[in-house]
Amino acid sequence: MNATASGWETVIGLEIHAQLATRSKIFSGAATAYGAPPNAQASLVDLGYPGVLPVLNREAVRMAVRFGLAIGARIARQSVFARKNYFYPDLPKGYQISQYELPIVAQGALDVVLDDGSIKRVGITRAHLEEDAGKSLHEGLGAFTGVDLNRAGTPLIEIVSEPDMRSAKEAVAYMKKVHTLVRYLEICDGNMQEGSFRCDANVSVRPKGSDRLGTRAEIKNINSFRYVEKAIQYEVARQIELIESGGKVVQETRLYDPDKGETRSMRTKEEANDYRYFPDPDLLPLALDEAFIEEVRAGLPELPDEKAARFSSQYGLSAYDAGVLTASRELADYYEEVVRAVPREPKLAANWVMGELAAALNKENLEVGSGRMPAARLASLLARIADQTISGKIAKEVFEAMWAGGESADVIIESKGLKQITDTGAIERAIEEVMAKNPGQLADYRAGKDKLFGFFVGQVMKATQGKANPAQLNELLRKKLPG
């Protein structure tokens, strides 16, 4: 449904939870690695044992500050940890340590490129540090529920946007931008299947032109870009339909069911917990000095937007290509490694990285960093195109052979005899043979059927197994065919 066209405007804000890539938990020394047997990575602190106390992991603080600086936000010189109180079996202490009134990061923004090429600025109200909860397990336990506290205490930053997005697509574009950024900053592995990066979407609708916000529903815990888009689209349609049929949207928490493709009510505002936030007396206010913040700033990598701009100017790439190549730090690094080996061919390198390589990786569901096709290897192939040993077309054949086996481009070109023919005499001989074999076509061409030029290119290429240098071939054909 196109909400805008129907006279309604959609308003979306996202709360993104990104697990920080620290080795140990935010308030204990237990490891954070994913996939350990249940409760193997839960220390007494994570289990909420009597008498234990939290000790803040400085690395988590550093990561939150990195994020804050990257979005141009205000870094709080003093922030406060607060307890969010509620009972749940996967919350061992009966409260979650979070930040409430004074978060570590506030008032930042991210620029998002939309499909039409325009740039949208999305405000980020705040980003705060908190601990993740554990997981309840239901499978294979009969009437019981199991509790796995390995995840309990894993550091998170919750990134809260302003209600600035106006469509599901904008929301996804923003979420992807945050996803790219946290991986650039190496503060989150971005693994959405394992729950390292997930979001809650606040969705409301209002009549176009209205400046008052409609009543919102919060869709909890969505862990893929596709689901975010679908959940929001469903929710927007549901709310509009509800209002148009005389109903009212109620403030509530909803869950997205990806199998049914719908959202359903989890609890209403009246049923919502009163979290009774108050400053955690076990943790002193977190004070950050200028020196620390400046040290973190100095350690920031080149950020996606800066990198894309540099790629455009340094390598002469289009804004689109620069955007694609900087979508992840690994891809950008890979591209630059290729370019370093063939410095005069940045455009060729871009085409190959985004084209053949991306397609091949995609087919096998691999990442660029997988080592399947090291940059130096791809570069050696591109060097042969650049020095005209092979044509671009032949290069695709060589690439396939390289992908299938371990041989170098040069060995493949040599053993398969794919070297380009650049000897004018040899190409001329091939042209003459083709002309002799096709007198009819030659006569037609000379009578004015210009289109047959392509026929002759093809025939000569066929005769040379595609190895004739295309530019030379064109030039010689133009000379010879007219007679």
Next chain:
Amino acid sequence: MVHRNSLTELAAGLRAKTFSSVELVRAFLQRIEAAQPVLNAFISITAEQALAAAAAADRELAAGRGGPLAGVPIAHKDLFCTAGVRTTCGSRMLDNFVSPYDATVVAKLKAAGAINLGKLNMDEFAMGSSNETSWFGPVRNPWNTDFVPGGSSGGSAAAVAARLIPAATATDTGGSIRQPAALCGITGIKPTYGRVSRYGMIAFASSLDQGGVLTTSAADAALMLREMAGFDANDSTSVDAPVPDYVAELDAPLAGVRIGLIKEFVDEGLDRENELRIRDALKVLERLGASLREVSLPNLPRSVPVYYVVAPAECSSNLARYDGVRFGHRCQEPRDLQDLYRRSRGEGFGAEVKRRVMTGTYVLSAGYYDAYYLKAQRVRQLIAADFKRAFGEVDVLVGPTSPTAAFRLGAKTADPITMYLNDIYTIGANLAGLPALSVPCGFVGDLPVGLQVVGPHFAEGRILNVAHRYQRETDWHRRSPERFA
């Protein structure tokens, strides 16, 4: 008759091989067993482990090794976690809880060579001023067993007063060390907030709780505290400052020391006889060269209401972990999750704990937070500021520890407010995070009363010095209940 010795004397005697640690431990265990049916001071007695540890201490001592407390018997309030030994917090909720780890205080005293003889009775989760809220039954005052020993460290105080043990760890959230010290006629110090690690000390109200010690003298308290205090990386609120040698500071002269009597503490609630004992004690200090003046802390009378907002608020959250899921009491055959929570907590906690959890939940609730919790925190700041101003004029503040001597068991259980007013003079130091102690300064009838000394932050050395010089001039701290002579 080793039990007549002070902790300091026992430590010296062990070094001089006057007696062995095994002999000491046996002697004290005998006294503990004999007194247990009368006083109910202990929840657990760890005789076997204690004797094994004593034998090990004797080997160390024989080899000329061992820490400053090598072989000395002590006992812990039952909210300090002790590895492999039941830690109940005086609650049915933790009746079955065996801690997998040692609290930092327990580990430090162990490292200093002290031998733990058991776990001491206390008000449930340290909530109480008479030791009548314990799931394990009330503790009785050794001076008169119809009377309460004070609380919440009632077991610790009664055990030390009856000379069942020369020293006991304790905790003080609103007076839980000083008030029972006063009511049992012994010495008790609550250090500066952050001076002693809270790691492994089961929390009641985290911003107020502080571990300390009960002994028969200030000198013994100095010796114990020196071993207990210090920075702990496991407690973010512990303070990274060196621990002075409190023992070395004990004898400093009091000439020129400025003492301030807190005007607000000499109020209509203070028993007249008790006031006279305090005034006598102040004369002793003046005789020693200290100057005395009256100092006003106008916001201090607000301590009780502030405390009964802040402490329950923190307790309501701290006690949420007792849900029957991972440890502690779990109800039989829960029907579902809500039933598990309701019955486990309903059965596991006693009435006073429930009252405070409910009060705390209420004051933190949406719509009430500003009016109660936030306002209480503001008044807390004012009280801290009063103390700060006062310490610009004087070196230490003094006053009564408790309005009256011990009261009869059951006398105040029906009215929580009357009970809460017992801590009216002690709560201020907790709200401001200040070190404070109580020393015995005489009797009202046959029951002891205490003089309270409060110092600026980290002035434990100074208040112990004042107390010690006072005890050099008086013998109140040497008196012990005849029944346990």
